[in-house]
Amino acid sequence: MKIRFSSPKEHQPTQEQGLKVLYAPGKRVAFKLRWYLILLVVTSPLLFLVGREMLGLWLIEAPAQLHVPSSELRAREAGQVAQVLVRPGDKVAAGQLLLRMDNPEWRSRLALLADPAKAAQDETGRRTLGERERESLVRLLNTAQSRLQQLRGLLAANAATRGEVLQAQDERDRRQRDLVEFDRREALPGDDTLDRQRRLESDWLQSRLQGLDLKASDSGVISEVLVGEGENVGPGTLLMRLQRLGEAEIWIYLDPRFAEYASPGQPFRVRLPDGTWLPAEVVRMVEDAAPVPVELREAFSAPNRNLRLLARVKGEWPAFWRVDRLGLKARFPHRWDWLNRWAVKE
Structure with a gap:
């Protein structure tokens, strides 16, 4: 049996046994889209991992938690x-x-x-x-x-x-x-x-x-x-x-790689569960490395210890989201070292 890797349909896609097929061009496009979709599904895990790494290099984010002052x-x-x-x-x-x-x-x-x-x-x-x-x-x-x-x-x-x-x-x-x-x-x-x-x-x-x-x-x-x-x-x-009705505190668990962002007065933004972003700043750095709470860890991540920071929002905290142990997301502005060096040379 001889296998041919070429077909007459490649040269005449609109002809079928001497007859002209009107829907052939549309069928050929659907055929290509189907294979593109299969390729996308197969490579989606790899694209997800690559995109996640790239996003991690671009954004500096850390899990955070709201602590409302309480009394026993x-x-x-x-x-x-x-x-x-x-x-x-x-x-x-x-x-x-x-x-x-x-x-x-x-x-x-x-x-x-x-x-x-x-x-x-x-x-x-x-x-x-x-x-x-x-x-x-x-x-x-x-x-x-x-x-x-x-x-x-x-x-x-x-x-x-x-x-x-x-x-x-x-x-x-x-x-x-x-x-x-x-x-x-x-x-x-x-x-x-x-x-x-x-x-x-x-x-x-x-x-x-x-x-x-x-x-x-x-x-x-x-x-x-x-x-x-x-x-x-x-x-x-x-x-x-x-x-108590005192000011709520935000505890941030920052990766030790970004220790330069742990200085008091460092501005950042905190994300509420509804997607709202609020301006905030670091009050002080707690002198210890605390384990990230289980409810704040990402899926399939190993237990680790991060720098725990104490922060507060600039302004009034929304009353609707004044919930003890509420999970938050902190995002810090990137410090581009190469840009700073370029500015110094200029």
């Missing part, structure tokens, strides 16, 4: 959540009541102080109110001591923070102080002294119960409520998160 509201004492007065998204003012808390143990103690004659005897024995109170204080002191030892062990295993250990130590010291004050009160003679001590203790408990209520430290928006009504919480438990 924690419980100062152990207690029970009685009422939650706000929900996520509510705007609050400084000093506004956000959450009511109660302590059943302190309420019981107030009831005993209000009626000392009734609480003078136990239901199963003849123990006095003082004995019952001292047993309760000793029990609380032992609980605080055991919790402190447990947290110290967790701190040694890197499973707890030093702040939690210090809070547990403060709680142990308060329990020791309460026990010492009780022994001192018991050593004082006279009924008038005991009555006065009961009144002082009652007022002290009332003030501590009022101090359990949580109020807003600053004006802002409630971003998260982490507890529900009826839930028991301990000292230092995170209850809410509050987004």
Whole structure:
């Protein structure tokens, strides 16, 4: 079989077995377009990679993230959540009541102080109110001591923070102080002294119960409520998160190759998710190389550490895009070294 690489159709594309074909020119164009399309599809990955490299050489871009100033509201004492007065998204003012808390143990103690004659005897024995109170204080002191030892062990295993250990130590010291004050009160003679001590203790408990209520430290928006009504919480438990109305910060993760753009006052533009560009400038360079957050990495990119910069926009940030951890794109103006050298020579 002989293969021919030439065909009569190349010389007479409009003839088919001696007959003139009217649609032959159009068919020939469609044939060419089909092969061009196939060639484009085959080479598109290569064109994409080449175009991406060229764009990277032309544009200096870096992932960025918006950080809204926020506060963590924690419980100062152990207690029970009685009422939650706000929900996520509510705007609050400084000093506004956000959450009511109660302590059943302190309420019981107030009831005993209000009626000392009734609480003078136990239901199963003849123990006095003082004995019952001292047993309760000793029990609380032992609980605080055991919790402190447990947290110290967790701190040694890197499973707890030093702040939690210090809070547990403060709680142990308060329990020791309460026990010492009780022994001192018991050593004082006279009924008038005991009555006065009961009144002082009652007022002290009332003030501590009022101090359990949580109020807003600053004006802002409630971003998260982490507890529900009826839930028991301990000292230092995170209850809410509050987004303050201060100036939002922009964290930029710049490639170390472009470290010359990390100087304070460097202008650049930041791109919002809707495509809007805002002018901004670098405030200061954070003295560390931080890993780029997972949500800001490009597809199929390896984890790396970039220079983290602190920046701000020139003007007011749009209220609609005031979202914590919002992903942004920073674009810096190119510094052409060859152009600067040419200008110096001239």
